[in-house]
Amino acid sequence: MIEKIDILGVTYAISLVPAISREKYTIGQCDYANQSIDLDMAPPPDLMGATLFHEVLHAVLEGVGEDCVNSDEGSVQRIARGLYQALKPYVDFSGKEKRLTAKR
Numbered sequence: 001m002i003e004k005i006d007i008l009g010v011t012y013a014i015s016l017v018p019a020i021s022r023e024k025y026t027i028g029q030c031d032y033a034n035q036s037i038d039l040d041m042a043p044p045p046d047l048m049g050a051t052l053f054h055e056v057l058h059a060v061l062e063g064v065g066e067d068c069v070n071s072d073e074g075s076v077q078r079i080a081r082g083l084y085q086a087l088k089p090y091v092d093f094s095g096k097e098k099r100l101t102a103k104r
């Protein structure tokens with residue numbers, strides 16, 4: 001699993017944790033102040049990947065000052081899911097990047 005990611009020049013540590021919140025069914029969390037992204041380790045890889053995109057998008061929106069979009073969970077989820085679906089074939093979450101190849 002990738003361990004850190006640079007978002008707009010700020011390095012966020014990515015951690016797999018046993019549980020974030022079972023009450024609120026929270027499976028991901030982005031902490032701007034501590035530059036950390038926590039992912040619940042229980043969900044299957046696909047959901048964990050989609051959650052990583054969701055939390056990274058929060059950090060990007062925070063970084064560019066898009067507070068309005070950032071506070072709208074529905075928008076963040078829709079955009080993140082679209083990005084995840086589009087990029088999923090090219091990145092696996094063990095940290096090894098798959099190279100983009102132009103189809104001839």
Ligand SMILES: [Zn+2]
Pocket residue numbers: 054058073076
């Ligand atoms: Zn969110």
